[in-house]
């Protein structure tokens with residue numbers, strides 16, 4: 001479904017991604033783990049065309065997308081819930097969801113599945129986005145990314161800053177989205193244990209490079225990963 | 234009292250014109266954070282297009298007036314929108330992402346260009362026109378005091394109300410309006426949702442130019458004279474209205490426009506007409522000192 005080969009990207013002169021190759025197959029949950037500043041968010045932004053890929057190619061469903069503008073990539077069926085959630089604070093919860101499919105009219109948008117997995121959003125439908133709690137904003141951000149019914153969903157640290165019980169719920173919901181809604185998921189997480197438990201395969205990112213990759217089950221057993229990311233969890 | 238009422242009606246009319254122009258300033262600022270200093274000249278273009286259309290159609294010489302005015306209105310909107318759109322494409326878009334001063338300088342350049350373009354193509358002389366909509370209601374007469382609501386004033390206020398209603402429907406209820414508001418808050422996130430941000434910005438310029446062109450038509454009808462320089466002072470006053478109301482806030486622009494109309498009219502009526510512009514800008518200075526973000530504006534939050 002998604003094949004990124006040898007991509008490098010830069011912020012000015014600073015290299016953030018160094019020759020990265022990853023693959024996501026239809027139906028999978030794939031996780032990307034790595035510590036602060038490893039380049040995880042940059043990778044998602046590069047896949048979406050926000051940060052340009054200076055080298056390499058990104059193929060989504062047999063189309064080269066690394067040269068396309070962001071809105072065209074998104075309209076092909078990619079969606080992202082970015083780092084920091086980026087809810088529109090002045091729009092209501094309902095409007096934040098509607099904007100998830102910006103070309104459609106209100107009456108053509110079906111929010112049933114989203115309200116089913118996040119009933120809390122339905123209760124808060126007329127509240128301004130900026131007044132939601134952190135966990136609710138996270139739900140809204142994921143919900144908003146689902147409105148356009150993407151085939152590939154990119155999630156950037158959905159567990160960040162949430163209480164353990166909520167983290168557990170969010171992870172369960174991600175599994176549900178993958179199973180019930182047939183959505184392929186690329187999940188960026190610092191919570192390596194949770195992400196690897198949830199996903200089929202994983203990549204470890206260090207300083208903009210992929211150092212280890214493989215089946216999540218094996219990665220959980222990998223001594224290097226245990227030492228660097230799983231200790232104390 | 235009668236005099237006061239009459240001035241209130243006059244100021245409402247003037248305020249409508251300023252409010253319609255001010256929306257263009259505030260929307261463009263809201264979405265790309267720049268002051269479009271050429272917007273006043275877009276308004277001036279709107280007034281010229283209206284005037285030319287009126288002359289071509291022979292408006293006021295027997296043609297069926299409402300229909301003729303509607304055609305003039307549509308012509309003004311259409312032609313002026315093209316100017317607004319082109320302005321953004323040619324002068325502003327190539328410099329997007331460049332340093333802030335660059336946008337300011339091109340905006341001033343675009344303003345000078347439009348003025349000179351009209352001066353060269355239409356001549357520098359002022360263009361008068363016969364009064365087209367005459368007559369009105371008289372509320373009451375009391376000796377020499379008359380309070381009247383001219384048909385022209387009614388026309389201007391009704392058109393303004395209709396336009397503002399359509400406009401607020403678009404902004405609050407349609408996909409386009411939602412995209413517009415999303416872009417104002419977070420351009421990157423808007424792109425990530427599949428919004429064509431460049432297109433949304435273009436449409437913002439087109440909407441702003443359309444509203445300004447209608448203001449231009451009203452100006453021609455109300456004052457009966459225009460020249461290539463009217464965009465400067467009227468534009469600065471409308472900009473003042475936008476700042477007064479809180480730049481970036483659409484209701485603020487309308488309120489600011491009405492307030493500027495009020496200040497200007499009442500100052501002329503009760504003090505000296507020569508100093509009316511000084512009064513307008515003086516009040517702006519005072520408001521900025523005590524409420525720098527305007528009436529409905531939010532305290533400045535650094536745009537990310």
Ligand SMILES: Nc1ncnc2c1ncn2[C@@H]1O[C@H](COP(=O)(O)OP(=O)(O)OP(=O)(O)O)[C@@H](O)[C@H]1O
Pocket residue numbers: 011014016034035036037038039040041042043083190
């Ligand atoms: N807009 C930017 N301008 C310059 N450098 C940037 C920018 N964004 C990120 N970087 C740098 O690129 C590198 C990778 O950042 P990135 O945000 O992708 O890391 P991350 O893996 O998502 O980290 P975290 O887990 O903290 O979110 C970092 O060194 C960061 O400082």
Ligand SMILES: [Mg+2]
Pocket residue numbers: 040041042083156
């Ligand atoms: Mg990150």
